[in-house]
Amino acid sequence: MIIDATCAPSNIKYPQDTALLNEARESAERIIDELFTIGDGVKPRTYRKAAHKEYLKFARSRKHTKPFVRKAIRKQLGYLSRDLAHIDAMLAGGKVLSEKHLNRLETIRKVCEQQQFMYDQQTHSVENRIVSLSRPFIRPIVRGKAGKPVEFGAKLDISVSDGWTRLEVLSFDAYNEALNLKDMVERYRARTGRYPSRILADKIYRNRDNLAFCKLHHIRLSGPALGRPKKDEIRDKKQDYRDECERVEVERRFSLAKRKCGMGLIVTKLEETISHSIAMSVVVLNLRKIQHVLLQKLFGCLRSSLFIRKLAFVQ
Numbered sequence: 001m002i003i004d005a006t007c008a009p010s011n012i013k014y015p016q017d018t019a020l021l022n023e024a025r026e027s028a029e030r031i032i033d034e035l036f037t038i039g040d041g042v043k044p045r046t047y048r049k050a051a052h053k054e055y056l057k058f059a060r061s062r063k064h065t066k067p068f069v070r071k072a073i074r075k076q077l078g079y080l081s082r083d084l085a086h087i088d089a090m091l092a093g094g095k096v097l098s099e100k101h102l103n104r105l106e107t108i109r110k111v112c113e114q115q116q117f118m119y120d121q122q123t124h125s126v127e128n129r130i131v132s133l134s135r136p137f138i139r140p141i142v143r144g145k146a147g148k149p150v151e152f153g154a155k156l157d158i159s160v161s162d163g164w165t166r167l168e169v170l171s172f173d174a175y176n177e178a179l180n181l182k183d184m185v186e187r188y189r190a191r192t193g194r195y196p197s198r199i200l201a202d203k204i205y206r207n208r209d210n211l212a213f214c215k216l217h218h219i220r221l222s223g224p225a226l227g228r229p230k231k232d233e234i235r236d237k238k239q240d241y242r243d244e245c246e247r248v249e250v251e252r253r254f255s256l257a258k259r260k261c262g263m264g265l266i267v268t269k270l271e272e273t274i275s276h277s278i279a280m281s282v283v284v285l286n287l288r289k290i291q292h293v294l295l296q297k298l299f300g301c302l303r304s305s306l307f308i309r310k311l312a313f314v315q
Contacts, residue, residue, distance in 0.1 A: 001159055001160070001161045001184075001185075001188055001196040001198070001199050001200070002159065002160040002161070002199075002200045002201070002246065002247055002249055002250045003157060003158070003159045003160075003168070003181070003184060003199065003200075003201050003205070003250065004157070004158065004201065004202060004247075004250040004251070004254070005155060005156065005157045005158075005169075005177040006155075006156060006158075006254050007141045007143060007151040007153050007154070007155050007156075008153045008154050008155075008156060008258075008263045008264075008266050008274075008278050008281075009151045009152060009153040009264070009265060009266065010132075010135060010138055010152060010153040010154070010265075010266045010267075010274065011265050011266060011267045012131070012132045012134075012135060012138065012152055014152075015131035015132065015140075015152070017069075017073050017115060017118070018055065018058055018059070018069070018072045018073055018076060019059075020111060020115070020130075020131070020132075020133070021073065021076035021077060021080060021111070021112075021115055022051075022052075022055045022076055023133050024080055024107075024108045024111045024112065024133060025048075025051055025076060025079050025080045025083060026048075027104055027108055027133060028080060028083035028084060028087065028105075028108055029046050029048050029083060031087055031097065031101055031104070031105060032044060032046060032083060032086055032087060032090070034097070034101060035087065035090045035091075035095045035097070036090070044086035044089075044090070046079075046082070046083055046086070047079060047082070050079075051075070051076065051079040054072065054075050054076070055072070055076065058072040070119070073115065073119055074119065077112065077115060077116055077119060080108070080112050081112065081116075084108070084109065084112060087105065104133070107130065107133055107136045108133070110130055110136070111130050111133065114126045114129060114130060128173075131152055132152070134269060135269060135274075137172045137271050138152055138153060138154075138172060139152075139172055139173055139174060140152055140174070141153065141155050141174050142174065153172075153266060153274075154170055154171065154172050154266070154274060154275070154278060155169075155170075155171055155172075155173075155174060155175065155177075156168075156169060156170045156171075156278060157169040157170075157177055157180055157184070158250065158253065158254075158282065159184055159188070160249055160250050160253060161188065161196070163289060164286055164289070165253050165282055165285045165286055165289075166282070167278070167279055167282045168180065168183075168184045168187070169183075169184075170275055170278060170279075172271065176204075177204060177205065178204050178205045178206075178207050178210060181199070181201070181205050181210045181213070182209075182210070182213055185199070185213070185214075185217070185219070195217045195218070195219055196219060197218075197219065197220065198219065198220040198221070198222065199214065199219055199220070199221050199222065200222045200243055200246055200247040200250075201221065201222060201223070201247070202223075202247075203223055203224075205221070205223075206221060206223045206224075206226065207226075208226065211226070222240075222243040222244075222247065223243075224240075253285060256285060256288070257281045257282070257284075257285055260284075260288075261281040261282075261284040261285055261288075262277060262280070262281050262284075263277075263278060263281040266278065
């Protein structure tokens with residue numbers, strides 16, 4: 001059984017605080033336009049032209065110093081807070097919003113609250129940070145990979161056993177994949193009626209709980225022992241090399257899923273449709289395996305028939 005985790009990035013632009021606040025402000029202005037009618041008297045002042053001009057001034061600037069960025073964030077927060085106050089007053093006066101606009105308004109409030117907290121605390125991290133207004137359930141996933149230290153999308157665990165790929169865990173929140181090893185092994189036992197003889201996994205899966213669990217059920221978990229190596233310890237380097245070569249199979253599945261099966265960039269927007277897209281990518285992986293097996297048998301039969309014909313012709 002081979003297991004590993006990856007991230008399926010969604011099709012969103014790289015999040016920046018000023019751009020996110022500008023988008024939230026524009027959405028708030030559209031909500032004000034939706035709520036206002038001609039018979040209401042004077043329309044609330046939103047300063048949308050001045051706010052847009054301030055954002056363009058920041059976006060077109062080549063050099064973004066820390067004071068310059070904080071100034072731009074402070075101004076956008078001021079415009080957004082003013083718009084939210086107008087919306088609250090209009091809703092208190094009896095105005096009604098559709099469910100779509102109510103959901104967007106709730107997201108805008110959360111963005112404003114998070115950005116205000118990060119501005120006041122002079123930090124760049126906050127719990128359950130929203131990075132996209134259209135997909136507020138997406139979270140930053142720290143990967144630590146070269147070129148892509150952070151990805152924005154769903155995190156998932158897959159397992160490969162007997163050549164078949166299974167989607168084990170799917171979440172839009174960051175999680176420690178080592179905590180899911182026991183559940184994956186138990187599901188394997190429920191399918192096959194026995195525990196796997198060995199598990200090929202990354203180092204992050206080798207914590208004390210997982211090692212104790214594998215030892216209890218006579219499962220060999222690949223990788224070095226925890227802690228400093230002992231002086232008299234002799235590692236089987238050939239076995240480690242074989243394990244690492246076999247573990248590459250799951251990386252090959254990730255590469256194939258992202259390059260050929262649509263997992264490399266998820267373009268759907270809803271939480272349910274994103275989950276279905278990822279699940280279908282795994283299904284396509286298994287369909288490609290079935291296709292490969294059938295083609296192997298077909299070409300084997302063709303070669304056998306051609307050999308028989310040649311043999312009959314020679315005779």
